[in-house]
Amino acid sequence: MKQLVRALIIVFVVSFGLLYIVNRLNTAQGYTGDNTLTVYNWGDYIDMDILDQFEEETGIKVIYETFDSNEAMLTKIQQGGTSYDIAVPSEYAIEKMEEEDLLLPIDHVKIPNLQYIDSRFLDLSFDENNKYSIPYFWGTVGILYNPDEVGDISFSEWDDLWDPSLKNDILLVDGAREVIGFSLNSMNYSLNETNKARLVEAKEKLDLLTPNIKAIVGDEIRLLMQNEEAAVAVLWSGIAQDAIWENDKLEYVVPEQGSNLWFDNMVIPKTSKNPEAAHQFINFMLDPEIAAQNADYVGYSTPNREALKHLDEETVNDERFYPDEETTDNLEVYENLGKRMLAFYNDLFLEFKMHRK
Amino acid sequence: MKAKSRNYYLIPYILWIALFVITPILLVVYYSFFNIEGEFTFENYQKFFTPVYLKMTFSSFWYAFLITFFTFIIAYPTAYLLTKTKHKQLWLLLIIVPSWINLLLKAYAFIGIFGTYGAANNFLEVMGVGGKQILFTDFSFVFVSVYIFLPFMILPIFNALDKLNPSLVDAAKDLGASGWTTFKRVTFPLTLDGVKAGCQIVFIPALSLFMLTRLIAGNRVITLGTAIEQHFLVTQDWGMGATIAVFLIIAMVIIMLITGKRKGGVM
Numbered sequence: 001m002k003q004l005v006r007a008l009i010i011v012f013v014v015s016f017g018l019l020y021i022v023n024r025l026n027t028a029q030g031y032t033g034d035n036t037l038t039v040y041n042w043g044d045y046i047d048m049d050i051l052d053q054f055e056e057e058t059g060i061k062v063i064y065e066t067f068d069s070n071e072a073m074l075t076k077i078q079q080g081g082t083s084y085d086i087a088v089p090s091e092y093a094i095e096k097m098e099e100e101d102l103l104l105p106i107d108h109v110k111i112p113n114l115q116y117i118d119s120r121f122l123d124l125s126f127d128e129n130n131k132y133s134i135p136y137f138w139g140t141v142g143i144l145y146n147p148d149e150v151g152d153i154s155f156s157e158w159d160d161l162w163d164p165s166l167k168n169d170i171l172l173v174d175g176a177r178e179v180i181g182f183s184l185n186s187m188n189y190s191l192n193e194t195n196k197a198r199l200v201e202a203k204e205k206l207d208l209l210t211p212n213i214k215a216i217v218g219d220e221i222r223l224l225m226q227n228e229e230a231a232v233a234v235l236w237s238g239i240a241q242d243a244i245w246e247n248d249k250l251e252y253v254v255p256e257q258g259s260n261l262w263f264d265n266m267v268i269p270k271t272s273k274n275p276e277a278a279h280q281f282i283n284f285m286l287d288p289e290i291a292a293q294n295a296d297y298v299g300y301s302t303p304n305r306e307a308l309k310h311l312d313e314e315t316v317n318d319e320r321f322y323p324d325e326e327t328t329d330n331l332e333v334y335e336n337l338g339k340r341m342l343a344f345y346n347d348l349f350l351e352f353k354m355h356r357k
Numbered sequence: 358m359k360a361k362s363r364n365y366y367l368i369p370y371i372l373w374i375a376l377f378v379i380t381p382i383l384l385v386v387y388y389s390f391f392n393i394e395g396e397f398t399f400e401n402y403q404k405f406f407t408p409v410y411l412k413m414t415f416s417s418f419w420y421a422f423l424i425t426f427f428t429f430i431i432a433y434p435t436a437y438l439l440t441k442t443k444h445k446q447l448w449l450l451l452i453i454v455p456s457w458i459n460l461l462l463k464a465y466a467f468i469g470i471f472g473t474y475g476a477a478n479n480f481l482e483v484m485g486v487g488g489k490q491i492l493f494t495d496f497s498f499v500f501v502s503v504y505i506f507l508p509f510m511i512l513p514i515f516n517a518l519d520k521l522n523p524s525l526v527d528a529a530k531d532l533g534a535s536g537w538t539t540f541k542r543v544t545f546p547l548t549l550d551g552v553k554a555g556c557q558i559v560f561i562p563a564l565s566l567f568m569l570t571r572l573i574a575g576n577r578v579i580t581l582g583t584a585i586e587q588h589f590l591v592t593q594d595w596g597m598g599a600t601i602a603v604f605l606i607i608a609m610v611i612i613m614l615i616t617g618k619r620k621g622g623v624m
Contacts, residue, residue: 171575174576223468229474339594354409354416
């Protein structure tokens with residue numbers, strides 16, 4: 001018994017000792033409550049050097065955390081365990097956060113660099129006048145393919161995916177709105193369709209695609225395409241860009257019928273303890289040189305007009321990743337359809353996944 | 358005094374069970390009665406009995422059965438052989454070591470091995486069979502699952518075989534039983550508890566596998582686990598996710614009852 005008590009005491013002393021040391025270390029490095037900035041971003045979605053530059057310039061310590069889906073991010077911010085100062089949700093998630101009153105309005109006076117953002121990407125339907133969010137990156141959903149393997153199919157239309165010669169050769173991203181979305185697009189319906197009959201029709205059309213589908217996967221889709229595991233994939237432009245960097249045989253195209261245009265914007269959650277620093281951070285990220293450096297590292301398209309001047313001409317003129325206004329006008333942004341409708345999309349998607357060859 | 362201090366020792370156990378077993382189960386049951394808007398309803402239970410979820414339940418059971426079956430077929434002879442080797446603890450350790458590696462890492466390794474240009478296909482080419490699609494098939498899914506669950510089946514069977522009194526086997530042989538009869542009438546019945554424990558440890562997690570269904574089966578295999586993950590993380594329909602979990606819990610209890618009964622009747 002004596003030994004047991006002694007062991008317990010030792011455990012307590014050691015734990016509290018460690019806790020104290022960690023605390024002291026944090027203070028010594030400047031990680032105190034009012035001098036830190038907690039950034040919550042997608043995985044591999046920033047050039048880490050930029051965080052160092054920010055720390056050097058402002059003396060604010062950055063704590064950086066990542067998430068892998070809007071839903072996971074939302075859940076964590078709703079629960080409020082950690083007080084994030086910056087988060088980077090996509091457009092429909094921003095709408096949801098606005099509705100649930102999770103965001104602080106952004107003071108535009110504190111963000112002079114906002115002038116560099118292309119007006120195409122400001123004042124959009126999901127956040128009028130950019131009251132709560134500032135653009136970070138944007139992109140499209142399209143088709144990545146290996147020209148050697150697909151004959152003369154050009155993928156100018158979504159219907160090309162249904163070509164019988166592509167048997168067992170297509171990878172899809174595991175996203176209900178993306179997959180049901182391209183089926184809707186192929187029939188010239190809206191991506192934000194809420195008519196259930198049309199959605200069921202889209203799902204039935206997808207069932208016919210099953211023989212061509214090799215797999216429905218997550219982020220590993222990039223690796224699989226790089227290794228030429230399949231000839232065709234439906235995915236986001238950023239992943240396509242990364243895959244093309246690794247394997248320049250690949251081609252990316254956005255079918256003319258239309259597709260999804262998405263945005264990831266910076267927001268300040270209500271739980272922020274340091275909104276002042278958050279504004280500084282947003283302004284810093286919009287600096288043309290910093291934005292260019294970040295875009296160069298991440299590979300997604302930057303909404304920063306001035307930053308484009310600092311990027312390779314080859315990148316900027318690449319119509320695949322910087323489509324002109326005419327093309328983007330043809331694309332649709334996801335709207336928040338409400339939980340019910342999203343559940344209906346997901347149920348259809350689940351049924352489609354269960355449809356066997 | 359003694360009885361009292363013994364009761365004190367129960368406190369950590371009771372606390373643990375109450376906080377981490379009973380409360381979560383009650384919460385799951387509670388959540389299953391709410392729809393996506395947070396209203397009290399039986400909607401989720403009605404939805405579970407639609408063809409989509411029934412089919413999913415059926416296929417989950419089918420794959421879990423296949424995985425358990427093949428794991429057993431491989432595990433029993435292996436465990437048997439292990440008890441006959443000289444350094445059995447060392448051999449056992451070698452089988453257990455891979456289970457220390459993270460499951461996701463192993464799954465990613467298999468993506469490489471089973472890929473179109475992976476080691477498995479290269480081997481088939483060399484053998485003259487020619488390339489085949491291995492990744493994203495039922496075969497690869499069952500294979501990788503069996504690989505992952507194998508140590509959990511071998512261990513209890515090994516322990517049962519190891520504890521088996523060798524004089525019983527000798528006695529059977531002295532009385533003129535053939536090798537097969539000895540195995541069928543003596544060895545196997547005496548190790549049945551180990552087999553049951555192994556089947557439980559494999560079948561129950563196999564029912565709710567979810568990462569492998571995406572990484573190895575490319576979402577061509579949909580199990581109840583996949584659906585739960587989707588409802589909690591994507592749809593945020595916690596009610597429906599909880600309802601599926603309730604049925605999984607019921608299924609597990611039934612399996613425990615079936616495999617747990619009639620203890621040690623032979624001895």
